[in-house]
Amino acid sequence: MLERLVAYLDSVKARDPAPRSRWEVLTYPGVWAVGYHRIAHWLFEAELFFLARLVNHWSRMFTAIDIHPGAKIGKNFFIDHGFSVIGETAEIGDNVTIYQCVTLGGTNPTNGKGGKRHPTISDDVIIGSGAQVIGPITVGRRARIGANAVVTDEVPEGATMIGLKARSTLVPAEEWVKEFIPYGTPCDDPCESTRELGRDCIEKLENELKQLRAEVTALRAEREPVRRSGTED
Structure with a gap:
């Protein structure tokens, strides 16, 4: 477990030039929010929904990040700064990075049933500050969502999405970049x-x-x- 924690802290440090040590990374609200979510999700899977919500409620007060206990999150998920919201049926892959004030939100189902309402974020995706990814859509692997973009449609693998409503840029990330891009915006x-x-x-x-x-x-x-x-x- 200690090795997994160290690997996670190192993955955060590799994506953020600000911290000088792993100890600094441990002060990040996003790191604490993900840690609390692991507990809340375990309780949620055990159908201890009220306890899961209590952990979620404490985490939201402590970190200013609201992750529903039902959300499924992969390895090395990094929330840089706070004030983000992740819905119940959201699914997040490995090595995903999101910045402040991001919403992975849901849509109102026409049939009145809950079901899948929130997005699926594939591996290595970067979502910029203030972006809103709404509905049961899939954001393809290594896609980049620009700051303040509003995404309501499927995002192809490696695409860079910008604007209101978000559109793909003429910069095909899948052809020229395979590594991490800070803030999700190539320049x-x-x-x-x-x-x-x-x-x-x-x-x-x-x-x-x-x-x-x-x-x-x-x-x-x-x-x-x-x-x-x-x-x-």
Whole structure:
């Protein structure tokens, strides 16, 4: 058990440059929230629902993170900062990272039955600050959800989702990155190439504008003698 705890703390430290030691990681509210959830989920599985809720209630007061006891969470789940909410039927894979104020929320079932209402988050997913992932959808492996994105549809493996309602960017994460990206938002070479394309478009528009101005000036110069001759007559 101690080895598993050390491995978990090391996995958090690998994703966050702030802590200088494992002891610092132990002060993180997200680490405590996951620990309390392990207890609450064990009680929930044993159908001791009231006790599970008590543990969940204490955890929410202590960490400002609300994880329903019924949620299923894999290995090395890291919540960086607090104020996140994870619903009852949410399923989270291994090595998932979420930042503050994230909601893994449910939708109201049309048939009136509980059922699967919350998302399934696959392995190695990163969810940025303030993102809302809603409904019984699946977020594919290694996907990235950008800050404040609202996701209500299936997310392909390796996709990067941004916006309201979230859409996939033109940066295919599955082709150029296999490792952890802080905050779930890539900003290296692919973005740089996109910026270069933007600069090229701006330069092209500026050149066209200069050409149009030159043509307008030439037309004015041609009309000026005609105006003068008309005035002399």
